[in-house]
Amino acid sequence: MKAIERRIADLWFTEYQTPNLRLGLRIEDVLLNKQSKYQHILVVDTKQYGRVLVLDGAIQLTEKDEFCYHEMMAHLVLCAHPEPKKVLVIGGGDGGVVREVLKHDTVESVTLVDIDEEVIRASKTFFPTVSCALDDERVKIMPMDALVFVKEHHDEFDIAIIDSTDPVDFASGLFEQSFFEDVHAALTESGMMVAQTESPFAEPELLRDAVLGLRNTFERAFLAWGSVPTYPTGLWTYAVGSKKFDPRIQRRSAPTGLKYYSDTMHSLAFELPPFVKEIVNGGNLKEAKGN
Amino acid sequence: MKAIERRIADLWFTEYQTPNLRLGLRIEDVLLNKQSKYQHILVVDTKQYGRVLVLDGAIQLTEKDEFCYHEMMAHLVLCAHPEPKKVLVIGGGDGGVVREVLKHDTVESVTLVDIDEEVIRASKTFFPTVSCALDDERVKIMPMDALVFVKEHHDEFDIAIIDSTDPVDFASGLFEQSFFEDVHAALTESGMMVAQTESPFAEPELLRDAVLGLRNTFERAFLAWGSVPTYPTGLWTYAVGSKKFDPRIQRRSAPTGLKYYSDTMHSLAFELPPFVKEIVNGGNLKEAKGN
Numbered sequence: 001m002k003a004i005e006r007r008i009a010d011l012w013f014t015e016y017q018t019p020n021l022r023l024g025l026r027i028e029d030v031l032l033n034k035q036s037k038y039q040h041i042l043v044v045d046t047k048q049y050g051r052v053l054v055l056d057g058a059i060q061l062t063e064k065d066e067f068c069y070h071e072m073m074a075h076l077v078l079c080a081h082p083e084p085k086k087v088l089v090i091g092g093g094d095g096g097v098v099r100e101v102l103k104h105d106t107v108e109s110v111t112l113v114d115i116d117e118e119v120i121r122a123s124k125t126f127f128p129t130v131s132c133a134l135d136d137e138r139v140k141i142m143p144m145d146a147l148v149f150v151k152e153h154h155d156e157f158d159i160a161i162i163d164s165t166d167p168v169d170f171a172s173g174l175f176e177q178s179f180f181e182d183v184h185a186a187l188t189e190s191g192m193m194v195a196q197t198e199s200p201f202a203e204p205e206l207l208r209d210a211v212l213g214l215r216n217t218f219e220r221a222f223l224a225w226g227s228v229p230t231y232p233t234g235l236w237t238y239a240v241g242s243k244k245f246d247p248r249i250q251r252r253s254a255p256t257g258l259k260y261y262s263d264t265m266h267s268l269a270f271e272l273p274p275f276v277k278e279i280v281n282g283g284n285l286k287e288a289k290g291n
Numbered sequence: 292m293k294a295i296e297r298r299i300a301d302l303w304f305t306e307y308q309t310p311n312l313r314l315g316l317r318i319e320d321v322l323l324n325k326q327s328k329y330q331h332i333l334v335v336d337t338k339q340y341g342r343v344l345v346l347d348g349a350i351q352l353t354e355k356d357e358f359c360y361h362e363m364m365a366h367l368v369l370c371a372h373p374e375p376k377k378v379l380v381i382g383g384g385d386g387g388v389v390r391e392v393l394k395h396d397t398v399e400s401v402t403l404v405d406i407d408e409e410v411i412r413a414s415k416t417f418f419p420t421v422s423c424a425l426d427d428e429r430v431k432i433m434p435m436d437a438l439v440f441v442k443e444h445h446d447e448f449d450i451a452i453i454d455s456t457d458p459v460d461f462a463s464g465l466f467e468q469s470f471f472e473d474v475h476a477a478l479t480e481s482g483m484m485v486a487q488t489e490s491p492f493a494e495p496e497l498l499r500d501a502v503l504g505l506r507n508t509f510e511r512a513f514l515a516w517g518s519v520p521t522y523p524t525g526l527w528t529y530a531v532g533s534k535k536f537d538p539r540i541q542r543r544s545a546p547t548g549l550k551y552y553s554d555t556m557h558s559l560a561f562e563l564p565p566f567v568k569e570i571v572n573g574g575n576l577k578e579a580k581g582n
Contacts, residue, residue: 014315020338024305024313047311065492065524067566201356201520227518227526227564229492233356234525235518259566268559273518275358275550 013044013052015059017232018202023059025049031126036118038170043126049230051126053094055119058166059230066096066130068228069196071261072238072269074100075254076224077159077192078107079266080240080247084158087111088186090146090174092163093119095131101161102133103255110139111157115170117143147173150182158188162195167206175206177213180241184217190244197223201233204279211280214241222247223280224269226260237276238269304335304343306350308523309493314350316340322417327409329461334417340521342417344385346410346456350521357387357421359519360487362552363529363560365391366545367515368450368483369398370557371531371538375449378402379477381437381465383454384410386422392452393424394546401430402448406461408434438464441473448478453486458497466497468504471532475508481535488514492524495570502571505532513538514571515560517551528567529560 014024025046032043042054050063061069074097078084085108087101093114101110112134114120120141123131133139142149150160160183164174173179174195183193197210207223215221218241228236240247250266272280305315316337323334333345341354352360365388369375376399380388384405392401403425405411411432414422424430433440441451451474455465464470465486474484488501498514506512509532519527531538541557563571 012313018339020317021340022303022315024315026311048309049312068564199520227524229490229524229526233518233520235520259569260564262565264562265564268562271555271559273359273551273556274553278550 013042013046013054015054015057021202021232023230023232025052032122034118036116038116038118039165041118041122043122052230053122053127055165056168060165061094061096061127061130062230063127063129065229067258068226068260069231069236070096070100071258072224072226073097073161073163073194073196074103075258075261076238076266076269077161077194077240077247078104079250079252079254080242080245081158081190081192082245082251085109086157086159086188088113088157088160090114090150090160090162091165091171092161093117094123094127095120095134097161097163098136098139099130099133102136102138104252106252108138110136111142112139113142113144113146113149115143115145145170147179147182150179150186153186155185155188157186158191160187160191160193162193164196166198175210175213177216180213180217184241184243187243192240192242192245192247193218194238194240197237197239199231199233199235200225200237200276200279201235207237208279208281211239214239217241219243220246222270223272223276225272225276226265226269304333304337304345306345306348312493312523314521314523316343323413325409327407329407329409330456332409332413334413343521344414344418347459349457351456352385352387352418352421353521354418354420356520358550359517360522360527361387361391362549363515363517364388364452364454364485364487365394366549366552367529367557367560368452368485368531368538369395370541370543370545371533371536372449372481372483373536373542376400377448377450377479379404379448379451381405381441381451381453382456382462383452384408385414385418386411386425388452388454389427389430390421390424393427393429395543397543399429401427402433403430404433404435404437404440406434406436436461438470438473441470441477444477446476446479449482451478451482451484453484455487457489466501466504468507471504471508475532475534478534483531483533483536483538484509485529485531488528488530490522490524490526491516491528491567491570492526498528499570499572502530505530508532510534511537513561514563514567516563516567517556517560
């Protein structure tokens with residue numbers, strides 16, 4: 001008698017990056033799978049990218065490639081500012097951006113505003129290498145709606161980092177011009193902000209609208225780009241608004257030990273491929289702003 | 292009586308980019324699905340990326356993002372060479388690289404060596420905007436094994452472009468040092484070559500080995516990188532070997548109308564993120580070559 005081959009449990013997480021595009025990761029285990037007050041939180045161990053945090057079905061970070069995103073979100077603006085002391089991080093409850101921010105000695109305080117405390121808790125439990133700086137004494141955690149927070153603060157922060165989820169539901173306001181105006185008011189006179197603005201391949205209209213909103217609000221506005229393998233299309237953008245300084249110029253060296261960002265990567269991140277320039281209105285923002 | 296909801300045909304193509312990572316594209320139709328003498332050829336229409344060519348299960352090109360890859364493969368070396376006249380393209384039976392090569396007025400002839408004539412035929416039938424230059428009178432098509440072809444040619448080509456499939460089966464020899472040595476001999480004294488060398492996230496060992504092979508063979512060897520959304524991890528690399536000229540220096544301007552490559556993108560493509568430098572042996576190749 002011929003033996004039947006032993007079968008294996010074929011377990012996958014699939015992200016529908018768009019209705020017509022999906023990314024699949026083979027998983028070894030599901031560590032957390034719950035609905036918070038605001039969103040669905042999933043933590044899985046994958047073969048390809050290590051441990052992965054998923055919010056409302058969208059990958060937020062993986063252990064293997066989170067450095068690409070978190071380093072760019074933090075250091076593009078922190079290295080462009082001559083002396084960043086007070087930093088505001090919106091979203092980013094996982095702590096990855098805060099970890100990078102605190103690599104800068106000048107930073108005296110980081111205020112983290114994330115609407116969902118459950119994300120912070122999940123990160124502390126399952127992502128110790130990402131959340132490691134959240135208990136630093138310079139960090140103040142505010143579990144509240146960022147739209148409300150920024151309205152209540154004026155002329156206070158040197159840097160604002162908008163580490164939002166995709167612009168659906170409660171996060172959609174974080175991509176609108178009225179929010180950028182409130183952030184502008186919350187920044188000091190030499191303040192800068194950066195926001196993640198999705199992929200030019202998957203969300204070109206969203207990217208263009210966000211950039212236009214920033215351009216209408218800030219004295220200077222530029223787009224930067226970089227690679228993030230587990231975000232849709234792998235090509236990601238970062239929109240930078242600045243009240244005074246040209247953010248393309250690096251004023252302080254990169255912290256040591258980084259894996260994606262470097263002194264060289266700073267300036268080249270602002271040089272856009274022609275098709276991305278085209279999306280943000282026929283030319284990089286510098287042309288539109290005349291600087 | 293409650294009506295049952297009408298169901299739709301949910302049709303997908305899935306690429307297993309690694310055993311633990313897969314990319315799924317919703318498809319509208321399958322246009323070609325056949326086994327050639329050398330490989331399986333699939334042509335599908337997708338919602339996300341337009342028409343897609345798949346060889347042995349791996350996406351070779353999509354209508355929406357093929358410009359990222361084909362422009363980099365052609366113009367990095369063609370714009371670095373002062374006067375490229377005779378060009379050799381290995382693989383690339385779809386014609387995308389040839390189309391870009393012929394945007395350079397200096398080019399007098401392009402020899403395309405692809406082992407599989409069925410790919411050329413499929414591209415002419417289903418990808419007219421990609422294969423459009425294959426009937427140009429400057430193009431000579433050689434349907435044969437490139438490993439044999441390069442051994443029979445010496446001091447003949449100014450440029451060699453290795454547009455191979457992934458290094459499995461008949462294509463695996465195209466990533467080995469002995470092949471690079473034959474290409475070196477087939478080039479003129481100022482010749483340059485470029486090879487696609489996969490993703491540093493998905494295939495770091497393969498990338499490092501290919502780069503080492505090139506470094507051992509050519510007087511100068513450098514790695515460049517860029518975005519290609521539908522290739523695994525979206526971050527792709529291009530290894531350039533040169534017998535005389537530093538390929539990081541652009542000697543001729545980019546052709547007009549490009550979407551990814553530009554004069555600015557030329558030099559920044561050779562600036563690697565720290566983690567990629569680390570993979571290719573603790574520093575970009577320039578350090579190892581002393582130039």
